[in-house]
Amino acid sequence: MEVIIKHACPVLFESSLGAWLFLFSPALFAALGARLLQGSFARILGGTLGGGLRDFLVILAVTNGWVTVSNPRYEIMVSAILVFFGASGGALGSCLAPYRGKLLLLNSAIGGFLGQFALPFVLMAKRKNAEYRSH
Numbered sequence: 001m002e003v004i005i006k007h008a009c010p011v012l013f014e015s016s017l018g019a020w021l022f023l024f025s026p027a028l029f030a031a032l033g034a035r036l037l038q039g040s041f042a043r044i045l046g047g048t049l050g051g052g053l054r055d056f057l058v059i060l061a062v063t064n065g066w067v068t069v070s071n072p073r074y075e076i077m078v079s080a081i082l083v084f085f086g087a088s089g090g091a092l093g094s095c096l097a098p099y100r101g102k103l104l105l106l107n108s109a110i111g112g113f114l115g116q117f118a119l120p121f122v123l124m125a126k127r128k129n130a131e132y133r134s135h
Contacts (some may be wrong), residue, residue, distance in 0.1 A: 004023065004082070004116055004120075005019050005022065006025055007024070007074065007078040007123070008055065008074070008075075008082050009058075009071060009074065010061075010067055011067065011070055011087045013024065018123070023045040026050075026051050026090065026116055027112045028112075029053040029054060030047045030051040030094070030112025031047075031109040033046035033050025033051070033053070033065075034046040034047040034093075034094045034097070034105065034108035035104065036109075038099060039099060040054060043094045043099060043104060043108075044091055044094045047091050047093055047094030047095075047112065048091040049087070049109040050090075050112065051087045051088070051091065051108075051112035051115055052073065052082075052084070052087030053084055055083040057082060063076070081119065082119060082123060085119060086112055086116055087115070088115050089111040089112050089113070089116065090111050090112040090115060093107040093109070093112060094108045094111065096111075
C-alpha cells in the first residue's frame with residue numbers, strides 16, 4: 001500500500017483516511033461500473049472502465065494543472081501503469097462474477113482493489129533489471 005501512495009498519488013495526505021479512500025476508490029468505481037452496465041459482456045466493460053478511472057482522472061488532473069503535485073515521489077508513469085492494473089483487476093473480478101446482484105459488486109470491487117497491488121512487483125522487477133544491467 002505504501003508503494004502505491006508514494007509513487008502514484010500526487011497529493012500528500014494529512015490523515016490516513018485520505019490514503020485509504022485513495023486506495024479503495026478503484027474498488028468503488030469498478031463495482032459501480034459493473035453495476036451500471038449489468039449484462040453478459042457489459043459488466044466486464046463496466047468493471048474495466050471503473051477500475052482504471054481513478055488513475056486516468058489523476059493523470060488528467062495533473063497534466064491539465066487542476067491538481068498541484070505536492071508529493072515529491074509522484075511519477076506520472078506509475079499512474080499510467082496503474083490505469084492498466086486497475087482496469088485489469090476490475091475486468092477479472094467482473095468476469096468471475098455472476099451477471100447481476102451483490103456478488104457482481106463484490107467481485108468487481110475486489111478485482112479493482114487487488115489489481116493495483118501488482119505495482120510493487122513491477123517496480124521491483126524494474127529495479128532488479130537495472131541492477132542486472134549494471135553488472
